[in-house]
Amino acid sequence: MSRSTADSASSVPLPTPKERRRLREALALSEEEVAEAMGVTRATVRSWETGRSAPRGRKREAYAKLLGTPGPTDLVRPEAEPPAEPRAQAQEHSQQPQPQPQASAAASASGNVRPRAAVKRAAKPPRAPSPAPAISPGPARKGPSKPPERLRPVAAEAPAEPAAPAEPAAPAGPAQPPALTPEEAFDALYAYAAPGLVHQTYLLTGRRRLSREAVEYAFHHAWQRWPEVAVDADPVGWVRATAYEYALSPWHRFRRAHRHPDAPPTEANRRALLGALLELPPSYRRTVLLYDGLGLDLPETAAETEASTPAAANRLLHARAVLGRRIPELAEPEALHRCLSALVAEAPTATLLPARAVRAGSERRTRGWTRAVLGVTAALIVVTGFTAATAPTRYIPVNAPGEAVDGVPVRGGPQKLSPEDLELRDKLRAEPNPGPERLVPAVG
Template sequence: MTQSPATPLPAPKERRRLREARSLTQAALAARIGVSRATVRSWETGRTTPRGRKLEAYVKLLGVGTAPADGTMSGRQEGPAPALVGAGTTPSAAHRTAGERDRGPRGEDRPGADGRRSAGTPARDGTAPHRAEPDAGRDGDDGRNGPRATGRDDTSAEEGGGGREPSLTPAQAFDALYAFCAPALVRQTYLLTGRRELARESVEHAFQLAWHRWPEVAVDRDPAGWVRATAYEYALSPWHRLRPRHRHPEAPPADAADRALLAALLDLPPVYRRTLLLYDGVGLGLPETAAETEASTPAAANRVLHAREAVAERLPELALPEDLHRRLAELASTQRPRAAKPGTVRDHGERRARQWTRGAIAFTVLLIGVTALTLRTAPDHYEAPLSPPETVRGLPPRSAPGPLSEDELVLRDKLRSLTSSGPERLVPGIR
C-alpha cells in the first residue's frame, strides 16, 4: 500500500506501538476519529488503510512527525524470543500491554511485573534478557501468529511497497510454521508431561494432523494456537498410561531445583497444569487461556490461583508470579529435545494417512465380502429341525384303537342307556 508523501503512515506494527506510547486504547482512538474499534484494529493489523480526513486525523493522533521517503516507520527491536515465549505462542498474547501485565488472573495489581511479558529473564549464564518486539493487537487482536501460513498472494502491508508478496506453496508455508513453532512447543510440552520422547511425539503428531488439515489450519486466525492445542491434547491423553514405555519414567533434570519444580508441576491435575503453563509459562492472556482450555474465564482464573498456591506450598521461593515465570523459562531452556525436520514430519504424516486410507479400504472390502458370502449361503426359508433318532428295541406297544372287549361293550351299552334327551348327558339314579 502506498501513501502520499504529504501524509506518511507508519507500518502496521508501528501504529500500535505509537498508540500505546500515547496511552490511547483502541476504543479511545476510534472515538476521537469517529470510527468503530474494529476499524482501528484493522488499521493496526494492516488489513485496511485509512484515507482522506480519517488518515490525517489518525496520523495526527499517533504523533507522526516525519517519516522516510517510502512512507514507512521502523522501530522494532530485533532479538531472540525467550524459551517459552515466542515460538508456538500468539505473539500478541505473549507480549501483553503494560496495563494487562500488571494485573493477575483476578485483576489484582502486581508490583514490579511491568517487564514480565515484554522482556525475558536473564539466563543462568548471566546473558542479557531478551527483549520482545511489539506486535499488533492485544485489544481484540486479529494478528496471525508466526509467519504467513496461507500461501496466497496478498498486497504488502508495509507502506511504500506497492508490489505483491511472493506466494508460498503449502509445503513452504507449513515448513515456515513448523520452524517457528516446533522448538519452543516441544519444550512447553515437556513441562506439561515431564517426558522428552512424549513431548517430541506430541508435537510431531500435532503437525502431521495440521498438514493433513492444512486448508483448514492455513486460514485459521491463530495457526500456532491450533497446533499447540492439538499437541497438548495428545500429550495429556490418558491412553498413554497403557503403553509399555510409559511405565518406565525418564531421567529427571540434573539440577535439584529443576527436579523440584518439575515434580511440583507434575503433581498438579492435568487441567490445572495446562492452565498454569499457558498463563504463567507461555504468557497467554486470561481470556485466551480460558478459551484454549475450554473453560470460563472465572474458572481459568481459579485454576491459575490454585495451581500457584500448590506450587508455592512446595516451593515458597516461587510465590511471586514473576519468579514462577522466570523459573519455568529456565527449566524449559535446559531441555533440548530434538524435533524432526519439517519434511520428515510431512512425509510421515502423508505415509500414515495413506496407511489409514488403505486400511479403511481393505476393511470395507472385507466387510462387503463377508456380507455377500452370508447372503449367498444363508437359507432363504425356515426348515423345521429334525428330532433326534431313538433306538427301538422290540415291537412298540399298540397305540391305535382296536376292537372292543366284552367289558368295554357292556360299559358302552350302559352309558347309552343312561343318557337322556336333555342338556345333561347322564341321568342320576339310585343304586
C-alpha cells in the same frame, strides 16, 4: 431466501474463535443468553467459540451483529432519492404535524435490530460481569503476549476499483516476495515452532520421548488439515493445542514406554519445579504453563483449555497455591512468572525429524488409514454377499428325537409293543374265537 441472499449471509466475516469469546465477555453476555438469542443450544455457542463449527446463513449475520462485526446490511448503500412532489403538496405536508418516529416492525425488517438477549440487556441497567476470582496479574508483560512472528498465508487481494485514466503511472516499487507454496509454509512453521513446542510439552509431561511424539502427531494433523491451519489467525496456537491434548491424554499410562517420567534434571531448582508441576492435575498444569509461562491472558488461556474464564482463574489460583507450598521461593506470582518464563525460554536441545520427513509421514499415515478403511469395507461387502448367497431361502423345521427326561411323566397313548405282545397279537388275529368260549392259553 434467494440464493444471492444466502451467499451474502454466508460470506459475513466473523472474528477468530478466541476473539468471539472475548467480545462476548466484553458485552457481559453469558453463553445461555447468546444461545437464547440465536435460537441454538449452549453447546453450539461453545463450539462456535472454540472453532469447531461456525454459524451459517441468517444465524451467521445475526451472530456477527451481536459481536459488533459489521454485516452486509450495515454497509452504506446509496439510496434512491424520493420523487419530487408538487410545490402545493409539499406545502400542505409541511403544515401538517409530523408524526414522532417510533420503533416498529419495519425497523426490525431492515435487519438492524440486535437479538433478543441484547435487546433485553439494553432495556435493563448495565450490570457488572460475573465476578471471577481475583488474580494477581504478576509483572507487566513486556512486549506482546504471543510470539511476534506469525506465519500466515498471503491472502488474495480484493479487486481494486478502476483507476482514473488521467493519473500517470507511478514508478514501480520494490518487487514483492513470491508467495510461499503450502510445503514451504509448512516447513517454515515447523522450523519456527517445533523445537519450542517439544520443550514445552516436556515441561508438561516430564517425558522427552512422549513430547517429541506429541509434536510430530500435531504437525501430522496440521499437514492433513493445512487449508484450515493456513488461514488460522494463530497457527502456532493450533499446533500447540493439538500437541498438548495428545501429550496429556490419560491413555499413555497404559503404554510401558510412557508409564514413568524420565530421570529428573540434575539442577536442584529445575528438579523441584518440574516435580511440583508434575504433581498438579493435567488441566491445572496446562493452565499455569500457558498463563505464567507463555504469557497468554486469561480469556485466551480459558479458550485454549476449553474452560470458562472463572474456571481457568480458579485453576490458576490453585496451581499457584500448590507450587507456593512446595517451593516457598515461588509463592509470589511475580517470582513464579519469572521462573516459568525463563524455563520456557530455554534453548531446546531435542533432535527432531526434518520437515520433509514429517510431511511424508503424514501423507503415508493418511494413505494407510485410507487403505485400511477400504479393506474393511471390501471385506464387509464380501462377507455380506457370501452370507446372502449361501443363506437358505425358506425355513426347514427340525424334528428332534424324543429323549427320556427324569421327572417328566410318560406321555399318554399307545406304547411300543414288545416281541411277546406282537406274537400274541398275531395269534389273536389268526385264530379268532367267535363263540362264547373263553380263550384258554395253552400250556406248552
